[in-house]
Amino acid sequence: MHGRIVKTMDSRSENPRLARLLTPWGGVTVAFDHGLSGVPVGLEDARARVREVLSAQVDGIITAIGLARAMQQEIEAAGVALVGALDATIMDGDQAVGRAIVGTADQFAAVGADCVKILFQLAWKRDRLAEEVRTVSAAVREAESAGLPIMIEPVLFGLDQPEDANAAEQLVMDGCRIASEVGASILKVPMIRSDNLAHIVETSYCPVVVLGGAGIDARAFLQSIDSAMEVGVRGVTVGRNCWQAGNPEAMVDAMRAVVTDRDLERAIARLSEERATAAVA
Numbered sequence: 001m002h003g004r005i006v007k008t009m010d011s012r013s014e015n016p017r018l019a020r021l022l023t024p025w026g027g028v029t030v031a032f033d034h035g036l037s038g039v040p041v042g043l044e045d046a047r048a049r050v051r052e053v054l055s056a057q058v059d060g061i062i063t064a065i066g067l068a069r070a071m072q073q074e075i076e077a078a079g080v081a082l083v084g085a086l087d088a089t090i091m092d093g094d095q096a097v098g099r100a101i102v103g104t105a106d107q108f109a110a111v112g113a114d115c116v117k118i119l120f121q122l123a124w125k126r127d128r129l130a131e132e133v134r135t136v137s138a139a140v141r142e143a144e145s146a147g148l149p150i151m152i153e154p155v156l157f158g159l160d161q162p163e164d165a166n167a168a169e170q171l172v173m174d175g176c177r178i179a180s181e182v183g184a185s186i187l188k189v190p191m192i193r194s195d196n197l198a199h200i201v202e203t204s205y206c207p208v209v210v211l212g213g214a215g216i217d218a219r220a221f222l223q224s225i226d227s228a229m230e231v232g233v234r235g236v237t238v239g240r241n242c243w244q245a246g247n248p249e250a251m252v253d254a255m256r257a258v259v260t261d262r263d264l265e266r267a268i269a270r271l272s273e274e275r276a277t278a279a280v281a
Contacts (some may be wrong), residue, residue: 123158
C-alpha cells in the first residue's frame, strides 16, 4: 500500500486530459523540447529517444510542434499523453536572454495534444517581468480557447538572477502564486527546499509536478524525486536526467518505482542492475 497521502485534486485536475498525465499515485513525463535550443547531447536522434520512452510506458511526453507532427501516429498508438511546448528560451552561451513563442495551442490541438506548456521566466526586472506575466496570461487564454489545459513552468531564467539562495527560492514561490492566479492547470517547478516545495503544493490552486533540471548523479536524482513526492507533488517531468542517462528505459522504470510505487530502494536497484548489465556487455 502507498504510504503517502495524496492531496485532494481540484476541479481543473479532473479534466480527463490531465488524468492521463497525473495518475492517482503520480505521473512520469519526459521532456523532449530541448531541441528548440539546438542539438543537445543525448538527443541527437530525438525520434529514437522518444521511441525508447514510449516503449517504457511513460505517462506523457513534452515536444515542440515539429516532433509532435513527425511522431503523431506513434504517440497516439502508445496511448501516451502529449504536452506541447509553446515557447523556447533564447540563450547567449549559458545565459538565458529571452524567449520565442514557437507554437500555438491550436497547432497542438490539431495533433491530439492533451496539454500545452509555457515557461514563466522570473529573473527579470519589473518591466520585463510584467511582460512575462502578460505573455503567460495570453497563453492561458489561448489554451482555454483551444480546449486544452496549460502547464506553467516558473523558472529562474533571465539576466537578473538573485544572488542569495533564499531570495531565489522566494522568487520561485512568488512565480508559482502568480502562475496559479493567471490560471495554470499544472505547475512545473524546480526541485527547491522541501519546506518551500511543500508550501507551494499546499497553497497552489492546481497540481504540482517537479522538473528534473541539469543532469546529476542518478542516485541523487532519484532521492530528490522521492523527497518531492513526500511533500505531495503529483509527479515528475524530466528531460536530460532521462535521455542522457545511458539507458532511458531503465531510468523511466526507476522513476516509476519512486513516483508510482514509492519504492526508492527498488529504483536504485533497477539502475544498479542496468549498470551491471552494461558493464558485462
